[in-house]
Amino acid sequence: MEYPIPPAAIAVFIGGYVEALGLFGITNAWPVYLACYLLFVGVHVWGVGEALRLMFVITGVAVVALVVFAVGMIPRFEVANLFDIAPTDAAGASTFLPYGYAGILGAFVFGIWFFLAVEGVPLAAEEAREPKRDMPRGIIAAMSVLLVTAALMLVLAPGGAGAAVLAGSGNPLPEALREAYGGDTVLADFVNYVGLAGLVASFFSIIFAYSRQLFALSRAGYLPRFLSVTGKRHTPYAALIVPGTIGFLLAATVANGDLLINIAVFGAAVSYVLMMVSHIVLRRREPDLPRPYRTPGGVVTTGIALVLAVCAVVATFFVDMTGAAITAAILLAFLAYFWFYSRHRLVANAPEEEFALIEEAESELK
Numbered sequence: 581m582e583y584p585i586p587p588a589a590i591a592v593f594i595g596g597y598v599e600a601l602g603l604f605g606i607t608n609a610w611p612v613y614l615a616c617y618l619l620f621v622g623v624h625v626w627g628v629g630e631a632l633r634l635m636f637v638i639t640g641v642a643v644v645a646l647v648v649f650a651v652g653m654i655p656r657f658e659v660a661n662l663f664d665i666a667p668t669d670a671a672g673a674s675t676f677l678p679y680g681y682a683g684i685l686g687a688f689v690f691g692i693w694f695f696l697a698v699e700g701v702p703l704a705a706e707e708a709r710e711p712k713r714d715m716p717r718g719i720i721a722a723m724s725v726l727l728v729t730a731a732l733m734l735v736l737a738p739g740g741a742g743a744a745v746l747a748g749s750g751n752p753l754p755e756a757l758r759e760a761y762g763g764d765t766v767l768a769d770f771v772n773y774v775g776l777a778g779l780v781a782s783f784f785s786i787i788f789a790y791s792r793q794l795f796a797l798s799r800a801g802y803l804p805r806f807l808s809v810t811g812k813r814h815t816p817y818a819a820l821i822v823p824g825t826i827g828f829l830l831a832a833t834v835a836n837g838d839l840l841i842n843i844a845v846f847g848a849a850v851s852y853v854l855m856m857v858s859h860i861v862l863r864r865r866e867p868d869l870p871r872p873y874r875t876p877g878g879v880v881t882t883g884i885a886l887v888l889a890v891c892a893v894v895a896t897f898f899v900d901m902t903g904a905a906i907t908a909a910i911l912l913a914f915l916a917y918f919w920f921y922s923r924h925r926l927v928a929n930a931p932e933e934e935f936a937l938i939e940e941a942e943s944e945l946k
Contacts, residue, residue, distance in 0.1 A: 581847025581907060583790030584823035586696055588831040589840035590783045591616045596750035596837070597776050601769075613831040620784050621824040624791060625817045632707070635784045642778035643729070645771055649753050650732045652767045656740035656760040664742045688895035689845045694730035696848055697782075698722050699855075700789030703796075712872040750837065751775075787820065794819040801926040802918065839903050846896040846907045852889035856882050 594616055595609025623634060667673040670680030677683055701719040705711040708718075733753070738746050741759035749755045754772035758764060795816040798807035811817045834840060859882045862869060875881055896904040 581910065582844055582851055583697060583700065583786055583793055583847075584827055585830065585840055585844040585847065586786050587617075587783050587790075587824075588613075588827040588834070589837045589844060590779050590786070591827070591831040592835055592837040592840065593750065594776060594779045594783070595831075595835075597754075597772060597779065600751045600754065601772055609835070610832045613828055616780075616783060617824050617828045620780070620787055621820050623784075624787055624820050625811070625813070625815055627813050627815060632704075632788070635781060635788070638777050638784060639781040641774060642781045643725075645753075645774035645778060646729050646732070648767070649757070649771050649775070650736055652757060652771070653736040653740040653760060657736060658739060661739050661742045662735070665744045665747065682898055685891065685895040685898045688892045689842055689899045692845050692848060692892055693841050694734075695723070695726055696844060697786050697789055698726060700786065700793070703789050703792040706792075716873040787824070790823050791816050791819045794823065799927065802922050839900055842896050842900045842903050843907045845892065846904050847911070849889050849892035849896065850911065853886065853893060856886035856889055860886070 591613040592609070595612040598612050599609055663675045663678075665678040667675060667678045668680065670682055672680040673683075674680075679686065698719065701722055702711075702715045704718075705715055708714040737752055737756040741756035745759050746752045746756060751772065753775050754768045757768035757771055761768065794803060794807050795810075796808075797803045798805055798819065807819045807822065808816060809818045830840065859875070860879050863879050863882075896907075
């Protein structure tokens, strides 16, 4: 749920940017969704090397757009703009927290969106030359870049245009520039066009992540085995096309980016809870387990993350009770599938298990 749903939300946002630009006279964005899925899923089906190279270039272009946006908004920044939403009558409401304490939980969902799927970096382990070295470096570098760029966007966009103006925006960066500079400008158009690269980069990378995750789960027997079928170019085309089709249908029928974000964050938050619990359990049960990378702070860090992840799960119900409940029901259906069917058909000799056995045997020989 965390990986196949975000591309649908991103496709909705790409459609919003295209409509805002008035490109091709589009007033209904579903052809944009279809084009995104056909093009980017198609590139991934063609080959992982081509996909990763293109993804790297698109990401570089997106970073340029963020830097240009930041430089353009700094002169227009005013602290007062951050607090121009009128306080409501909610508990704890103030100028600083206009929606009160409940607003903090509501903001969790959209705050996580800044970082959603960054933990998908290790899903590229099979493409890495030295996973033990490269994966920690990759995810720490990715988190660092996201931390800086997210903080800049979070502060400068509303600080230049006003928080109230951007509250319901579907394309906040160019809209912030237009508001800050009093209308259309070359800078706003540049960020609007080039900023699309940021959405495309996210779309592109999450497609890669969901295909590898579904491929691995299918190969080990947790999901239907046809999802781990690969083509002549050694790409898991079924694990790319099936969730891609589902994502397109969701984007075209739901067409609500906020709702799709909430669904994706529910899946992400549940996975974060499970990861934190797993880490704590492993540190206690397997203290001598080889760990090429050790979490700074150990279980204390993980415990804090666990509390925040639980808050994030609760937050999804504050944002959209119906959407979160439906997503929880889908999760229960997958659990039932595992309990009654797939756990009895797991592949004991999946490559992951074979690699572990080979490594153990080699260490004994040494």
